[in-house]
Every structure is written in C-alpha cells, then in structure tokens.
C-alpha cells in the first residue's frame with residue numbers, strides 16, 4: 001500500500017526568545033525538525049546546516065542514516081572551524097516516507113509521534129538528562145516535566161565526530177497522523193492535549209492549534225511542528241489540499257508556515273526549509289538569547305582534558321547525573337579566588353580535573369555580598385547561561 005501525506009509545517013519564535021533556533025524541512029517524502037543549541041547564533045547555524053545538509057543528501061538518493069551522519073559531520077566541522085561556534089549542536093528528528101513505512105533517524109529531544117485510532121504514541125526516545133533519569137526510575141514523568149534541567153541533552157548532532165543516532169522504522173496505516181516537533185511544543189503542552197489537536201482532520205488547522213496552545217501556555221521556547229495526515233494514495237482527500245504557503249509575506253519573520261501535500265514516495269514535491277521554498281536560510285533574527293545558548297570553548301577544553309570520559313561518567317553517576325555528557329548548557333555562579341565568577345559546567349571535579357571553567361570573571365568580591373546573597377552563591381545552583389548572567393547582574397558583578 002502506498003500512503004500519501006497531507007502535511008502542514010509551522011515554526012514560531014515563541015514569546016520569550018529573540019531568535020528562532022529551530023529549523024525544519026517539509027519536502028516529501030522527507031520531513032525534518034532540528035532544534036539548535038550554542039551561543040552567538042550558533043544554534044541557528046547548527047540547526048539550519050543540519051537540515052540543509054540532510055535534505056541535500058537525501059535528494060541525492062543517500063539513505064537517511066548516512067545523510068544524517070553527513071549532517072553531523074557538517075555541523076561538527078563548522079563548529080571546529082570557528083571558535084565562536086565551538087560546541088554548537090542540534091537535535092534532529094527526521095522521517096522519510098516510503099510506501100507505508102516511515103524510516104526515522106533521531107537524536108536529541110525533539111520528538112516523533114504517531115496518532116492512531118485516537119491513541120498517541122511517542123515513537124522517538126528523548127536523549128536528555130531527565131529522560132535518562134526517568135528510564136532509570138529515578139524521576140517520575142511528572143517531575144521530569146518541570147525539572148529545572150530538562151533542556152540538557154545527553155546526545156546531540158554535531159558535538160562528536162560520529163553521531164550516536166537512533167534509527168527505526170514504523171509501519172504506517174491509512175488514517176495515521178504523524179507529528180514531528182521541537183520541545184517548544186512538548187515542554188508546555190501535555191500529550192493528551194496534543195492528541196486532541198492532532199485528531200483535527202485538517203493538518204494545517206492541527207498545526208495552528210498546536211502552536212497556539214504552546215503560546216497560550218507561555219510560549220517559553222521556539223516551537224516547531226510538522227503534522228502529516230496519511231491517506232491511501234488515490235483517496236480523493238489525499239489530493240485535495242493544494243500546495244499552499246500561508247502568510248508568505250512573513251517568510252523572513254519569526255513565524256514561518258508551509259502547508260502542502262504529496263505522495264509519500266514522491267521526491268518531487270518541495271516545500272522548503274523555514275517556510276521558504278528552495279531556500280534553507282532561517283528567518284532573520286536578533287542576537288541569540290536563552291538557555292539553548294551556551295557550549296563554550298572553555299567547556300570543550302575541559303572535556304578534552306578529561307582524557308578518561310568513562311571515569312568522569314562513573315563519578316557523575318555517583319553524583320546522580322548518570323550517563324550524561326554535559327554539553328555546556330549549564331552555568332553557575334561561584335567564587336574564583338576572592339571574587340565572584342560565572343562558571344560553565346558542573347560545580348564538581350573528577351579527581352584533579354574540574355568539570356567546569358570560568359566563563360566570566362568579576363571584580364565584585366564575595367566578602368562584599370550580603371548574607372542572603374552569599375547563601376545564593378554558596379548553593380551553586382545550575383542555571384541556563386541567561387539565568388546565570390541575570391543572577392550575576394542582580395549580585396552587582398558588572399559595575
């Protein structure tokens with residue numbers, strides 16, 4: 001049986017970010033969502049480069065896993081070639097539809113779901129600190145939803161020479177609805193609400209509902225969704241939707257949308273990346289902002305110095321952060337000599353090797369703090385880069 005997909009893709013900057021670091025491809029039979037991370041616009045570069053490289057390779061007939069490794073190599077090389085982009089990376093969740101089979105590759109915490117007969121099934125596994133802890137039974141699903149470090153990835157594309165990808169196939173059926181999305185949707189919107197919205201027959205309407213729900217629930221992050229409703233090829237409904245771009249005048253703005261249709265196994269249909277057909281550039285944005293920014297050169301230097309990563313991971317396991325490669329997305333405020341400093345990494349050491357490095361120094365001394373301020377510093381709580389810098393400001397570290 002050959003299935004055709006009516007699809008709709010929508011990406012929104014959200015309500016708290018200054019730039020959209022998500023990228024997507026909706027070019028049947030290939031669909032991709034990437035969510036970038038890294039400072040100085042690197043997240044945007046990583047997600048766009050990954051999506052573009054993957055699309056080019058799949059278009060040349062290269063199998064999806066090999067194409068994803070090529071995307072990994074492209075991001076990894078770009079990060080090495082530019083110190084301001086050191087450590088950048090991206091999630092990647094992609095599917096190629098072939099007949100009635102969905103071929104998937106996946107890394108990171110973007111997600112793939114299938115809605116079948118009203119039941120929502122997450123077919124991808126999150127590669128994140130909290131997901132690992134849930135799998136080990138050390139955290140409940142509910143605790144994971146609100147965990148302060150839920151955005152820390154345990155695997156990403158472009159941060160290692162070879163990516164540790166999940167590859168899997170799903171047998172698809174007439175009437176299934178597939179969803180690829182970034183964590184800007186799944187963070188604020190519970191699965192049962194996603195299921196209700198995916199049940200709406202029109203993929204364009206379903207995508208709109210999902211994104212507006214994420215925004216209504218605070219829109220904390222960039223949110224990207226691709227909704228694919230699968231119908232047997234030849235079903236008049238499968239051919240009904242024309243290829244339409246909604247709001248094309250906003251193609252370079254924060255909101256990008258693509259809707260369309262195409263046989264699941266027809267590579268001719270091209271819908272574009274970030275809402276611009278044939279153009280992989282992300283929407284223009286302001287300087288980067290937010291917790292996705294962060295992997296620093298210093299942090300990478302620390303990771304290279306580790307030498308024995310297994311030993312470090314064993315210690316991290318003891319500390320309750322099992323199996324996690326910290327990707328430089330965590331920061332804390334502490335004391336360097338007598339003065340305050342913002343650090344990148346974890347406030348621990350493996351033997352003589354610290355798992356952190358000074359990110360910003362300050363001339364403000366610890367001794368000059370009030371008792372309450374010292375208490376906050378002593379806690380050395382992990383924060384996103386933005387939160388750590390905000391705390392540093394509150395502590396008067398930049399006179």
Ligand code: CA
Nearest residue numbers: 035183184221
């Ligand atoms: Ca995100």
